[in-house]
Amino acid sequence: MSDEVPDGARISRGATLWLSLLRILGAVAIPILAFVLLWGTFDYLRNANANRALIVVVAVAVGVGGIFLLFWAMNRVVGLLPARFREGVRPYVFVGPCLVILSVFLVYPVINTIIISFKDATSTGFAGLDNYRFVFSDHDMLTAIRNTIGWIVLVPLVAVIIGLSFATLADRLRRGEALAKSLIFLPMAISFAGASVVWDFVYSFRPQGFGSNIGLLNGIMLGLGKNPVPWLDQKPWNNLLLVVIMVWMQTGFAMVILSAAIKAIPEGIIEAARIDGASELQVFRRITVPTILPTIVVVATYMVINAMKVFDIVFVMGNPEGRGTEVIAERMIAWFFIRGNNGRGGAIAVVLFLAIIPVMIWNIRRFREQEAIR
Amino acid sequence: MSAVDAVRVVPGTETRERAGGPTGGGGWFVRIMILVVVVIWIIPTVGVLISSFRPPDLVESTGWWTVFAHPFRLAEWTLQNYRSALSTGGFGNAFLNSLAVTIPSTVIPITIAAFAAYAFSWMTFRGRHIMFVVVVGLLVVPLQMALIPILRLYTGGAAVGTLVLFPDLNLGGTFLAVWLAHTAFGLPLAVYLLRNYIGSLPSSLIESAKIDGADHFTIFWRLIVPLSVPALAAFAIFQFLWVWNDLLVAYVFLGGTPQNRVLTIALQQLVGARGENWELLTAAAFISMSLPLVVFLSLQRYFVRGLTAGSVKG
Numbered sequence: 001m002s003d004e005v006p007d008g009a010r011i012s013r014g015a016t017l018w019l020s021l022l023r024i025l026g027a028v029a030i031p032i033l034a035f036v037l038l039w040g041t042f043d044y045l046r047n048a049n050a051n052r053a054l055i056v057v058v059a060v061a062v063g064v065g066g067i068f069l070l071f072w073a074m075n076r077v078v079g080l081l082p083a084r085f086r087e088g089v090r091p092y093v094f095v096g097p098c099l100v101i102l103s104v105f106l107v108y109p110v111i112n113t114i115i116i117s118f119k120d121a122t123s124t125g126f127a128g129l130d131n132y133r134f135v136f137s138d139h140d141m142l143t144a145i146r147n148t149i150g151w152i153v154l155v156p157l158v159a160v161i162i163g164l165s166f167a168t169l170a171d172r173l174r175r176g177e178a179l180a181k182s183l184i185f186l187p188m189a190i191s192f193a194g195a196s197v198v199w200d201f202v203y204s205f206r207p208q209g210f211g212s213n214i215g216l217l218n219g220i221m222l223g224l225g226k227n228p229v230p231w232l233d234q235k236p237w238n239n240l241l242l243v244v245i246m247v248w249m250q251t252g253f254a255m256v257i258l259s260a261a262i263k264a265i266p267e268g269i270i271e272a273a274r275i276d277g278a279s280e281l282q283v284f285r286r287i288t289v290p291t292i293l294p295t296i297v298v299v300a301t302y303m304v305i306n307a308m309k310v311f312d313i314v315f316v317m318g319n320p321e322g323r324g325t326e327v328i329a330e331r332m333i334a335w336f337f338i339r340g341n342n343g344r345g346g347a348i349a350v351v352l353f354l355a356i357i358p359v360m361i362w363n364i365r366r367f368r369e370q371e372a373i374r
Numbered sequence: 375m376s377a378v379d380a381v382r383v384v385p386g387t388e389t390r391e392r393a394g395g396p397t398g399g400g401g402w403f404v405r406i407m408i409l410v411v412v413v414i415w416i417i418p419t420v421g422v423l424i425s426s427f428r429p430p431d432l433v434e435s436t437g438w439w440t441v442f443a444h445p446f447r448l449a450e451w452t453l454q455n456y457r458s459a460l461s462t463g464g465f466g467n468a469f470l471n472s473l474a475v476t477i478p479s480t481v482i483p484i485t486i487a488a489f490a491a492y493a494f495s496w497m498t499f500r501g502r503h504i505m506f507v508v509v510v511g512l513l514v515v516p517l518q519m520a521l522i523p524i525l526r527l528y529t530g531g532a533a534v535g536t537l538v539l540f541p542d543l544n545l546g547g548t549f550l551a552v553w554l555a556h557t558a559f560g561l562p563l564a565v566y567l568l569r570n571y572i573g574s575l576p577s578s579l580i581e582s583a584k585i586d587g588a589d590h591f592t593i594f595w596r597l598i599v600p601l602s603v604p605a606l607a608a609f610a611i612f613q614f615l616w617v618w619n620d621l622l623v624a625y626v627f628l629g630g631t632p633q634n635r636v637l638t639i640a641l642q643q644l645v646g647a648r649g650e651n652w653e654l655l656t657a658a659a660f661i662s663m664s665l666p667l668v669v670f671l672s673l674q675r676y677f678v679r680g681l682t683a684g685s686v687k688g
């Protein structure tokens with residue numbers, strides 16, 4: 001498909017200007033009207049001291065119905081335009097709200113952060129490249145970079161391997177498949193705060209004289225007649241223990257997606273291979289894996305990005321600096337919010353952003369290939 | 375001794391499901407492997423679930439697995455943790471607040487993203503590809519990076535010289551502030567998923583609707599939306615879980631107004647006020663998990679269909 005506007009060639013220069021103007025108006029109108037609508041309703045409710053349940057109901061009504069009505073109304077307005085403008089403006093009415101909101105809430109902050117990263121701690125004077133020099137020389141930062149690389153490699157690898165194996169095996173259960181998959185998927189629904197409570201009960205350690213060991217791992221150690229171990233203080237292996245938490249939370253996601261892909265493989269192909277005498281392992285390696293490879297790539301990409309941005313697990317489990325479990329996103333928060341150094345926090349954020357870009361470019365290229373075969 | 379006991383009790387759920395039926399095609403190896411993984415996966419949660427029903431002094435002094443030695447000693451079970459977690463004030467209100475934050479934060483981005491995804495898939499206009507690439511590229515912006523600039527917008531607005539780009543509306547502490555932020559943070563993933571799905575619908579469908587004289591809006595509303603229910607539901611689950619479980623955004627934009635605090639903030643404050651009271655934490659954690667689990671379990675079949683449409687066909 002070409003990107004050309006259908007009537008583009010026939011429109012004069014003055015009309016082109018008008019068209020651009022109309023497009024911008026079309027793009028901006030819905031977000032602004034929606035904002036006014038929501039703000040007005042909300043302000044009214046706040047002043048009326050309405051109760052919570054009513055606010056919920058009205059919020060949903062305005063949020064769902066209101067926004068949809070705005071799209072409908074704008075579409076009608078576009079219909080009133082002269083015919084030569086109509087189809088040139090309409091796409092921008094559809095896409096515009098999305099772009100406007102993203103510009104204000106994501107693009108603007110990104111630009112803001114890039115500027116901040118070249119300034120000093122309080123964003124008053126320029127600091128040149130000092131903050132970036134810091135990112136690649138500070139001891140904690142280097143540890144964080146090393147750890148983040150570990151997360152990026154391990155989380156997708158382990159989650160995909162376990163998820164794929166589990167999906168393949170569960171596919172062959174006659175009963176209980178849905179239940180087994182739900183149980184693996186369950187941690188997805190738990191917040192990081194909840195997960196940290198859950199894993200505290202696994203890793204907990206108390207030295208002698210400070211109460212009994214109620215953590216599961218140390219319970220096992222005691223059961224085996226060994227001394228309890230302060231698991232989270234074991235450098236550098238404690239990083240692996242934190243990776244385990246993320247794998248625990250994300251494997252279900254990988255498993256469910258891969259399972260759906262496996263089920264989409266036509267039964268005939270697999271039957272044919274079996275009749276030809278292929279073993280189950282051969283079927284898995286020669287047919288299952290190659291067929292669902294695109295899905296594996298999508299899942300792994302998603303996990304890589306999540307692993308790059310990991311912050312909560314490390315932060316909530318506590319004392320990353322003392323334990324050597326720093327990661328890049330966690331350093332960013334530490335410098336930005338806890339130590340109040342905007343410049344360094346900004347520089348770390350920019351480095352993180354730059355590191356993720358190649359993954360995205362690669363992903364988008366894959367996307368276009370898919371587009372081509374549609 | 376102890377861990378082994380735990381392992382033996384947990385599988386009950388699994389065997390019950392399968393009991394009575396014909397033994398499946400998998401054979402013993404498959405079943406044992408599945409069982410082992412499932413048990414490993416749920417043990418941590420089971421530990422917390424059990425702890426949430428135990429009296430505080432026992433939680434502190436013995437491991438949760440010891441209950442399996444004498445599971446029917448009633449004195450060792452209690453509902454007190456849940457009672458105190460709920461009575462610590464405002465939990466009912468916090469639950470409603472969580473709904474007031476989560477539902478609009480889920481549906482607003484869906485509506486906006488669905489229109490955008492349709493345009494990216496089936497309308498031709500200049501800059502279509504580059505716009506889509508930028509939107510999806512924003513997936514990678516770390517959320518934390520955007521919080522401070524947005525907070526500044528909310529409390530001070532933005533202007534270039536005298537030209538006001540964003541009016542100072544004093545939005546800090548309002549639900550609207552959180553809705554808008556979550557909408558923006560959810561949009562890239564929503565557009566990506568929906569574009570994946572809507573773009574994979576057969577083009578003959580859209581062409582024939584056009585020939586029948588339907589305009590874009592009609593096609594979108596009558597054809598695309600009904601066909602995209604799985605993808606819409608999949609994103610809805612994603613976003614719902616994410617917003618419901620979110621602490622950071624709620625904390626930054628709602629933290630200062632006590633009457634608007636959501637469940638995660640209430641939980642976090644409970645932790646702070648009560649110190650390291652594990653038994654309260656466990657009960658509170660399960661209260662906050664309840665709704666996401668219900669939502670997730672009831673919608674999960676859509677989840678899979680919606681997420682995989684674009685990618686599975688390869």
